[in-house]
Ligand SMILES: Nc1nc2c(ncn2[C@@H]2O[C@H](COP(=O)(O)OP(=O)(O)O)[C@@H](O)[C@H]2O)c(=O)[nH]1
């Protein structure tokens with residue numbers, strides 16, 4: 001969303017040069033267009049939040065808890081979810097709303113584990129957006145047996161920026177972060193890392209082959225989000241998947 005941003009309390013503004021919360025940059029190009037740009041973006045966010053409220057009510061009526069799962073492309077969301085469905089089979093009824101720009105590749109990978117899966121391609125009528133917003137999520141809900149579910153996991157489009165800016169009516173946000181992504185990303189993408197309730201640090205099976213400094217990553221994460229639950233995992237070996245499933249089960253039970 002460019003240099004426009006939204007604070008956790010819902011207020012919005014464009015950055016200015018004497019902004020004192022750590023953001024810096026050359027904002028001169030926005031001097032003329034800034035006011036109308038902010039107005040348009042406020043409209044987009046307020047319309048999104050209105051539909052997110054409708055989704056939230058829909059989840060409440062159905063008695064289903066919803067987790068919005070985000071990450072960069074390739075961090076391991078779908079791999080973790082296939083493991084998750086295997087692990088939690090028979091313990092609760094799970095639905096997956098699979099968000100992708102194009103293809104049913106990931107939705108197909110998630111079939112056959114007993115979960116209800118609905119695919120939303122953002123290239124099909126949503127302009128190929130790099131995130132799911134509340135309207136896109138609502139479009140997929142009609143294809144899920146919500147009232148029969150205990151937990152709905154939304155696999156968002158792979159992107160460390162935009163998905164964090166759109167509430168979709170979820171009860172909790174989580175992210176998968178691969179150890180191949182470097183230690184500094186919490187500092188470079190603070191909106192995402194700040195927004196989440198849990199971070200699965202995935203691909204720990206690769207640690208012996210990398211120079212990834214796990215302690216430095218955890219310190220960077222803690223600097224932007226001191227309260228996120230951190231779960232070290234490998235969707236390849238299954239390490240940590242039980243802990244993740246316990247966290248998910250706790251989310252589902254929180255109704
Ligand atoms: N070594 C290793 N590879 C993984 C792990 N999790 C996922 N991958 C691989 O990473 C790639 C991207 O995984 P995917 O689940 O499609 O990521 P997504 O784009 O976030 O859904 C695939 O080749 C997976 O096999 C892991 O824990 N360890």
Ligand SMILES: [Mg+2]
Nearest residue numbers: 077078106155
């Ligand atoms: Mg995926």
